[in-house]
Amino acid sequence: MSIPRHPLRIGMVGAGMIFDETYRPAFEKLRRQPIYVRETGLVDVALTALASRTGHRAVRIQKEADGALGPFQILTGEEGFESLLHSDVSAICIATPDDRHFELARRVLEAGKHVLIEKPSVLSLAELDALDAIARSHQRLAKVVYHKLLDPDHKKLRTLVVDGVLDQVTSGYCSLLEPKSIALGQFTEWIAGRNPGTYVAVHYIKLVDFTFGGRLKRISASGQRGTVGTPVGSTWDSVQLRLEYEYDSGRDATFDIHTSWVHPDNFPGYVEQEVQFRFVNGVWNGHSRKRGVELTVENRTPTELKSTINNHYNARFLEPWGDRTQRGYGVEVIERFFEEVAFVEWGGDLDDRPNRWQSIRKLKYNDLSSDRPSVAAVQGMEAILQSAARGDAGSVVTVDSPQGGLVQWSIGQQNPVVLYGPKIYGERAPEQEPI
Numbered sequence: 001m002s003i004p005r006h007p008l009r010i011g012m013v014g015a016g017m018i019f020d021e022t023y024r025p026a027f028e029k030l031r032r033q034p035i036y037v038r039e040t041g042l043v044d045v046a047l048t049a050l051a052s053r054t055g056h057r058a059v060r061i062q063k064e065a066d067g068a069l070g071p072f073q074i075l076t077g078e079e080g081f082e083s084l085l086h087s088d089v090s091a092i093c094i095a096t097p098d099d100r101h102f103e104l105a106r107r108v109l110e111a112g113k114h115v116l117i118e119k120p121s122v123l124s125l126a127e128l129d130a131l132d133a134i135a136r137s138h139q140r141l142a143k144v145v146y147h148k149l150l151d152p153d154h155k156k157l158r159t160l161v162v163d164g165v166l167d168q169v170t171s172g173y174c175s176l177l178e179p180k181s182i183a184l185g186q187f188t189e190w191i192a193g194r195n196p197g198t199y200v201a202v203h204y205i206k207l208v209d210f211t212f213g214g215r216l217k218r219i220s221a222s223g224q225r226g227t228v229g230t231p232v233g234s235t236w237d238s239v240q241l242r243l244e245y246e247y248d249s250g251r252d253a254t255f256d257i258h259t260s261w262v263h264p265d266n267f268p269g270y271v272e273q274e275v276q277f278r279f280v281n282g283v284w285n286g287h288s289r290k291r292g293v294e295l296t297v298e299n300r301t302p303t304e305l306k307s308t309i310n311n312h313y314n315a316r317f318l319e320p321w322g323d324r325t326q327r328g329y330g331v332e333v334i335e336r337f338f339e340e341v342a343f344v345e346w347g348g349d350l351d352d353r354p355n356r357w358q359s360i361r362k363l364k365y366n367d368l369s370s371d372r373p374s375v376a377a378v379q380g381m382e383a384i385l386q387s388a389a390r391g392d393a394g395s396v397v398t399v400d401s402p403q404g405g406l407v408q409w410s411i412g413q414q415n416p417v418v419l420y421g422p423k424i425y426g427e428r429a430p431e432q433e434p435i
Contacts, residue, residue, distance in 0.1 A: 004041030014095035015057040025326035039347040049073040097190040142368040150329035174204035177272040183261035197239030218244040219380035
């Protein structure tokens with residue numbers, strides 16, 4: 001009996017750092033090793049086209065890959081994106097600056113393609129609602145990349161929470177610090193008017209929401225300016241975000257998430273990441289750089305090579321059998337999306353496709369329909385920072401208050417600003433489901 005074999009053609013929008021670090025190794029691996037799941041048979045995943053504004057990076061990538069990615073088109077500008085939409089790709093991955101996600105994803109879904117969006121999915125709940133409605137009307141998957149949920153440490157944390165070993169979270173702290181070379185180098189083209197909270201805090205927002213459940217009820221934030229922009233402008237060096245949650249137990253919990261992209265370039269790790277979560281019966285401490293490895297190479301560390309390295313997220317290896325590979329949870333989350341698309345399209349009879357599509361939509365770790373609390377936190381944080389840039393510091397955003405789903409309150413002002421009218425949760429918080 002022959003095993004069914006299907007071609008899964010993928011389009012890509014964006015050829016920056018995220019593509020280089022995660023999508024590129026995923027495509028290279030899958031070109032060597034097709035997906036095989038019993039329900040679908042063999043699935044040959046291929047990067048068919050890479051769209052970027054100028055194509056300069058895409059040309060470099062194609063040259064450096066030296067055939068490892070297989071043949072793919074390089075598409076540039078608006079005409080290139082239109083060509084991608086009308087091509088035979090089944091899914092398109094979007095890895096552009098976050099303020100471009102909505103329009104690109106909207107057009108992808110309207111073209112009848114599945115879409116995978118880098119975090120944050122979008123910057124407002126209205127945009128989220130619009131994309132979710134289009135995905136439902138076309139019965140296509142709309143997914144978001146949250147690779148930190150696949151971190152082995154974070155999966156273990158959630159296992160202990162779901163199994164009741166860690167009992168009721170009470171507070172938490174998360175921090176992610178990136179070097180100035182990121183903000184002033186790779187991000188120079190799009191960083192104006194942006195903030196590191198939106199860019200990376202959203203990973204921890206999702207981690208908190210997915211791991212502990214509950215209902216987000218209040219958002220506050222502050223930040224600093226003056227390195228990547230002017231001290232009184234709208235471009236932020238660092239952001240301190242605070243989220244307050246309530247739980248069915250009657251307890252509340254507060255989570256502080258600190259992010260920066262102006263850390264010194266010569267600090268030991270490429271990024272400094274740590275978390276601490278406190279429970280009524282325990283404490284969880286995690287640090288991405290303190291996993292047992294320190295490296296010193298004369299004249300190369302800690303700048304060219306880092307003194308403390310995270311081999312879990314994404315790293316290149318020489319396997320014992322001689323192959324050179326790149327592995328890590330930053331790659332796995334992309335591979336998982338391709339498996340989900342393949343299951344929807346080829347995991348059984350065509351008549352049963354709507355049921356398969358619905359079953360994959362229920363995966364709350366990455367589906368757009370479950371991203372409401374995360375997007376609410378992002379939208380609230382951005383509204384607070386925008387007000388602070390205008391001189392109105394200290395405002396607070398509430399969730400599902402009598403005035404609306406997302407409401408901003410400023411000191412000294414009687415009338416709040418309704419950022420989003422409908423309720424975020426409805427009658428009760430959605431139940432979390434395992435991956």
